[in-house]
Amino acid sequence: xxxxxxxxxxxxxxxxxxxxxxxxxxxxxxxxxxxxxxxxxxxxxxxxxxxxxxxxxxxxxxxxxxxxxxxxxxxxxxxxxxxxxxxxxxxxxxxxxxxxxxxxxxxxxxxxxxxxxxxxxxxxxxxxxxxxxxxxxxxxxxxxxxxxxxxxxxxxxxxxxxxxxxxxxxxxxxxxxxxxxxxxxxxxxxxxxxxxxxxxxxxxxxxxxxxxxxxxxxxxxxxxxxx
Amino acid sequence: xxxxxxxxxxxxxxxxxxxxxxxxxxxxxxxxxxxxxxxxxxxxxxxxxxxxxxxxxxxxxxxxxxxxxxxxxxxxxxxxxxxxxxxxxxxxxxxxxxxxxxxxxxxxxxxxxxxxxxxxxxxxxxxxxxxxxxxxxxxxxxxxxxxxxxxxxxxxxxxxxxxxxxxxxxxxxxxxxxxxxxxxxxxxxxxxxxxxxxxxxxxxxxxxxxxxxxxxxxxxxxxxxxxxxxxxxxxxxxxxxxxxxxxxxxxxxxxxxxxxxxxxxxxxxxxxxxxxxxxxxxxxxxxxxxxxxxxxxxxxxxxxxxxxxxxxxxxxxxxxxxxxxxxxxxxxxxxxxxxxxxxxxxxxxxxxxxxxxxxxxxxxxxxxxxxxxxxxxxxxxxxxxxxxxxxxxxxxxxxxxxxxxxxxxxxxxxxxxxxxxxxxxxxxxxxxxxxxxx
Ligand SMILES: Nc1ncnc2c1ncn2[C@@H]1O[C@H](COP(=O)(O)OP(=O)(O)OP(=O)(O)O)[C@@H](O)[C@H]1O
Ligand SMILES: [Mg+2]
Numbered sequence: 001x002x003x004x005x006x007x008x009x010x011x012x013x014x015x016x017x018x019x020x021x022x023x024x025x026x027x028x029x030x031x032x033x034x035x036x037x038x039x040x041x042x043x044x045x046x047x048x049x050x051x052x053x054x055x056x057x058x059x060x061x062x063x064x065x066x067x068x069x070x071x072x073x074x075x076x077x078x079x080x081x082x083x084x085x086x087x088x089x090x091x092x093x094x095x096x097x098x099x100x101x102x103x104x105x106x107x108x109x110x111x112x113x114x115x116x117x118x119x120x121x122x123x124x125x126x127x128x129x130x131x132x133x134x135x136x137x138x139x140x141x142x143x144x145x146x147x148x149x150x151x152x153x154x155x156x157x158x159x160x161x162x163x164x165x166x167x168x169x170x171x172x173x174x175x176x177x178x179x180x181x182x183x184x185x186x187x188x189x190x191x192x193x194x195x196x197x198x199x200x201x202x203x204x205x206x207x208x209x210x211x212x213x214x215x216x217x218x219x220x221x222x223x224x225x226x227x
Numbered sequence: 228x229x230x231x232x233x234x235x236x237x238x239x240x241x242x243x244x245x246x247x248x249x250x251x252x253x254x255x256x257x258x259x260x261x262x263x264x265x266x267x268x269x270x271x272x273x274x275x276x277x278x279x280x281x282x283x284x285x286x287x288x289x290x291x292x293x294x295x296x297x298x299x300x301x302x303x304x305x306x307x308x309x310x311x312x313x314x315x316x317x318x319x320x321x322x323x324x325x326x327x328x329x330x331x332x333x334x335x336x337x338x339x340x341x342x343x344x345x346x347x348x349x350x351x352x353x354x355x356x357x358x359x360x361x362x363x364x365x366x367x368x369x370x371x372x373x374x375x376x377x378x379x380x381x382x383x384x385x386x387x388x389x390x391x392x393x394x395x396x397x398x399x400x401x402x403x404x405x406x407x408x409x410x411x412x413x414x415x416x417x418x419x420x421x422x423x424x425x426x427x428x429x430x431x432x433x434x435x436x437x438x439x440x441x442x443x444x445x446x447x448x449x450x451x452x453x454x455x456x457x458x459x460x461x462x463x464x465x466x467x468x469x470x471x472x473x474x475x476x477x478x479x480x481x482x483x484x485x486x487x488x489x490x491x492x493x494x495x496x497x498x499x500x501x502x503x504x505x506x507x508x509x510x511x512x513x514x515x516x517x518x519x520x521x522x523x524x525x526x527x528x529x530x531x532x533x534x535x536x537x538x539x540x541x542x543x544x545x546x547x548x549x550x551x552x553x554x555x556x557x558x559x560x561x562x563x564x565x566x567x568x569x570x571x572x573x574x575x576x577x578x579x580x581x582x583x584x585x586x587x588x589x590x591x592x593x594x595x596x597x598x599x600x601x602x603x604x605x606x607x608x609x610x611x612x613x614x615x616x617x618x619x620x621x622x623x624x625x626x627x628x629x630x631x632x633x634x635x636x637x638x639x640x641x642x643x644x645x646x647x648x649x650x651x652x653x654x655x656x657x658x659x660x661x662x663x664x665x
Contacts, residue, residue, distance in 0.1 A: 057559055058659050078563050085561020096556045096662065100244055112233065113561035157560070 003066070004165055004196040005031040005054065010063035012049050012219075023049040025219040026063065033164075036191045037198045038207040041216035047200045048093075048169055050216065054198060055090045055167045056080045067165070085114040089158030091168035093200075095150045097142040097157075103129055104138050107157045114161045128156040132186060148179035155186060166190065168199040172206055184209050238574040252542045253582040255535030256638050260586025262531045263634040266524035268593050268624035274517030275625055281513055283361060284506035289473040289485050291316070293466055296498040305451065305465035306500040312492045313471050319491060320473070322484045327474030329353045332445050332467070334453050338438055339404040340392045347388060347436030349405060351445025357416070359472055362434060367399045367414030374413075375441040380448070382410040383439040386418040403438070408448055410440060481507045532637055535582065536645035543575050543649035554653050555661025564654040571653045575646025576639060583638030587631055593624045 012024040023046045031037065039047050052058045053065060056072055059080075065072040067083065075083065084090070097106050107125040111117040129138055132152035134145075142150050151171060158166060168187070172180040180203075188209060191197050199210070207213045215222040242249040284290075293307030310330075317328035329352070336349035350356070357369040365386060374381045382403055389398045389412075398412045419434050446467075455462045473488065475481045485505045492501065547554070554567055601620070605612050612620060 052659055055559075057662075078565075081558065081561050081563040081566075084559065090559060092559075092662075096552075096559070098553060098556060100240070109557065110560045113557070113563070113566060117233070161561075 002033045003030050004033045004035065004068065006064075006066040007031075007054075008064040010050070010053060010065060011061045012046070012053060012058070013061045023219055024053075024060070027216075027219070027221055028063075029214060029221065029224055031196060031198065033196060034191070034194050035196050035198075036188075036211040038210040038213045039198065039200045039216060040202065040207055040213055041222070045216040046219040047216055049219075051167050051169050051198065051200050055088055056083045057090070081113070085110055086161055087163055087165060089161070089163040089166040091151070091154050091158050091166070091171045091199075093170040093173050095142070095147075095154045097150055097153055099142050102139045102141055103134055103145070103153050106142070106153055107160055110157060110161050116161065125156075125160060128159055129153070131159075132156045133182070147174050148176070148183070151175060151179075151183060152186070155183070159190070164195055166195050166197045168197070170200050170202065172201065172203065177205075180206065234569050234573045235577065237570060238577045241570075242574055242577060248542060249578060252538050252578050253585065255538035256532070256579045256582025256641065257535075257585045257589065259528060259532035259535040259641075260583050260634040260638050261589035263525070263528035263637065264586065264590030264626070264630045265593050265624065266528050267521060267627045267630040268590070269597070269622055270517065270521040270524045271625040271627050272622045274513070274520065276622065277513045277517065278510065281506050281510045284509075285359060285472075285474070286507045286510055287475050287478050287481060288359070289475060289481065289488055289503065289505050291471040291473065291488060291492070291501060291503050293469050294500055294502050296500045305467070306498055307466040308468040308471060308492070308501055309495075310446075310467050312495065312501075313468055315491060315495075316471060316473060316488060320484060320487055322475050322477065322480040322487070324474045324476045326355070327476070329355050329359060329472045329474075330442055330468045331356065331470040331472065332442055333469045334449070336405055336438075338388065338392060340401070343392050343394075345388060345391055345436070347385075347438060348434075349445075349449075350437050350439045351442035351449075352439055353442060356439065359474070360419075360432075360434065362419055363417045365415045365417040366397065367412070369414050369416075370439060370441050375443050378441065378443045378447050380408060380410045380444060381413045381440065383414040383416060384412055385416050385435055385437040387435045388438060389415040405438065405440070406449060410438075478507070481505050528634075529637075532641050535638075536579070536641040539575050539578055539642060540645040540649060542578075543571060543646055544652070546574070547571065547649050547653040550653075551656060551661050551664040554656050555658050555664065558656070558658035559662060567654040567656075568650045571650035572643065572646045575650070576642040579638045579642025579646075580635075583635045586638065587635055590626070590631065590634065593626060597622070597624050 007030070008028050010024055010027045011022070014021040014023055027046075027050060039050065041047050049058075053060050056067070056075070060073065067087065070083075072080070072083070098109065101109070104122065104125045107128055108117070108121060111121050111125075126135075126138060129135060132155055134149060134152055134156070137145060137149065142153070145153065151174075155168075155171070158168075166187075171187070172183050175183065184206060187197055187199070197210075199206070201207055212224070212226040214224045291308060291312075296306055313328065313330045317323070320328075331353075332351040334349050335346060337344055337346050338349075352370070354370050354372055354375065356362075357364065362369075364383075366389075367383070369383055370381065373379075382405065384392070384398060384403070392398065392403065393401060393412075398415060401412050402409045403412055404410075416434075416437075451467050452463055452465045455464050473484070475484050482505060485503055485508075489503050557567065557570075
């Protein structure tokens with residue numbers, strides 16, 4: 001089976017006023033194409049740190065991270081940016097929408113940077129907004145939307161470049177249970193389409209919907225079990 | 228949709244999020260660009276006016292003038308240029324045009340027509356005087372060679388004198404009393420604006436109160452001695468010639484001729500009672516003065532542009548800090564450093580170019596606005612305005628065509644120059660750090 005990603009002995013240290021925090025202390029696992037993984041663990045265990053590394057937002061202190069065939073550690077800053085733009089969809093816990101832009105414009109932003117903005121892209125953004133159930137909110141600004149709606153805009157935005165690899169940091173962390181269900185249904189559908197998804201969560205119900213759960217503690221993998 | 232166009236639209240959109248702030252930043256550049264264009268236009272206007280006036284004095288002329296020595300006693304026995312000086316200059320200087328040495332004697336005198344009296348300049352001169360000073364005849368004729376040869380009691384009036392002394396009907400053929408004698412009026416001149424002195428070498432010459440008579444008549448009837456009455460005292464003043472204007476045939480010979488003139492008459496003068504000037508020299512001075520003036524004004528404008536640029540930099544730095552999170556989000560979504568640099572740089576350039584365009588428009592308004600300002604100032608502060616030098620008071624700004632592209636280019640350069648640093652700072656932000664920012 002083809003691997004979407006392969007992580008070997010990944011380490012991440014933060015130096016804070018002379019003191020070194022070992023956020024990740026040698027994490028290794030493989031992610032097959034089309035996998036649906038949840039990462040769990042207590043607060044401060046390094047989940048977000050790991051996801052940021054997988055999302056090419058940050059560089060590891062040591063270790064290897066192969067995204068498909070490419071060694072992320074060897075990428076230049078521009079190559080990392082291009083990888084983020086074209087191959088990865090990232091959903092943040094805090095949505096990270098641009099407050100000045102409308103729903104459609106927010107969904108459009110990654111297209112600026114992947115070079116795929118065309119005359120038809122606006123139509124594509126509208127379709128994505130409809131896909132996440134926001135067809136009637138196209139011209140709203142993030143402030144005028146509920147938390148769940150904002151999260152769905154963020155998911156639509158992460159899909160706009162049609163990435164094979166999707167990462168979500170607590171995508172349902174701020175949502176009530178029925179909205180959580182809707183988001184999870186959406187993610188499940190995306191996974192069915194063959195996309196590889198890794199999400200971070202605190203909730204067992206969320207983890208239960210995934211195929212595999214990795215437990216972190218103090219920057220190390222405790223368990224890695226597939227259902 | 229091209230990339231540049233997209234970046235531009237994004238910039239405009241971001242700037243419009245803070246309309247007041249953007250407008251104030253634009254204002255700084257607007258003032259700078261407007262300043263460049265206005266100051267250059269005003270400098271050009273003043274410079275041209277000065278040059279015109281010097282050309283009025285005659286670029287080929289050399290003016291030898293009597294000056295009153297500081298030592299009062301010496302004047303008792305007479306001072307200044309003499310008829311002998313005049314003849315010597317006329318006969319020995321080879322570079323002067325034939326008939327190009329013109330003696331003039333000027334005193335202040337009272338003119339009377341029956342009960343009307345007026346004080347003014349009595350000018351004893353040659354027939355060429357009108358040409359040299361560019362006075363034009365309005366009515367009748369100017370003095371002629373025959374008038375001079377026969378030492379006739381003929382006179383020509385300035386427009387103002389004709390108006391005031393002969394308010395009813397034409398003065399031609401009427402008698403005017405000058406001192407003790409009657410003179411027949413043969414002509415009236417057109418009004419002429421006073422020519423301003425430049426750099427202190429020329430007193431402003433006002434022709435408005437003049438009466439002209441042949442210098443030969445002057446020497447015979449009035450003589451060399453006049454009595455100046457001051458309250459409580461009177462004083463003799465003996466002088467033969469007030470001024471000799473020499474017209475040099477060849478412009479290139481003006482400066483050598485001036486030196487020759489000094490050497491010719493200096494041996495006959497023990498007092499410092501004459502001065503030689505050449506308007507051509509002043510013309511050259513005026514040209515350098517104008518250049519320096521424009522450089523100086525340009526410098527002021529440049530400073531205001533730099534201040535405007537610092538305004539842009541200030542705003543952009545504040546914007547970068549304020550929008551750290553936005554930068555983080557864009558970076559996380561795949562923006563390269565270059566994209567972020569371009570975005571912020573283009574915002575700075577849009578600000579400065581909008582300021583530049585408005586400044587160019589403002590520059591075009593220079594003439595009407597100066598006219599309006601002068602009009603208002605003269606209405607509100609008449610006294611203060613009248614103390615200003617004529618050259619400044621009447622300045623007509625001349626728009627310098629190249630100042631427009633220059634000012635505009637400077638504004639764009641200012642935008643880039645002062646936008647680069649904030650833009651680079653924005654791009655240097657680490658995406659994760661930027662996202663964490665709140
Ligand atoms: N930028 C940073 N500078 C210094 N230390 C950091 C930084 N980011 C994370 N850490 C440290 O690294 C460790 C792991 O942090 P991380 O955010 O990955 O935890 P987490 O598992 O996502 O926790 P939570 O569930 O609360 O989100 C923590 O001890 C944290 O203090
Ligand atoms: Mg976290």
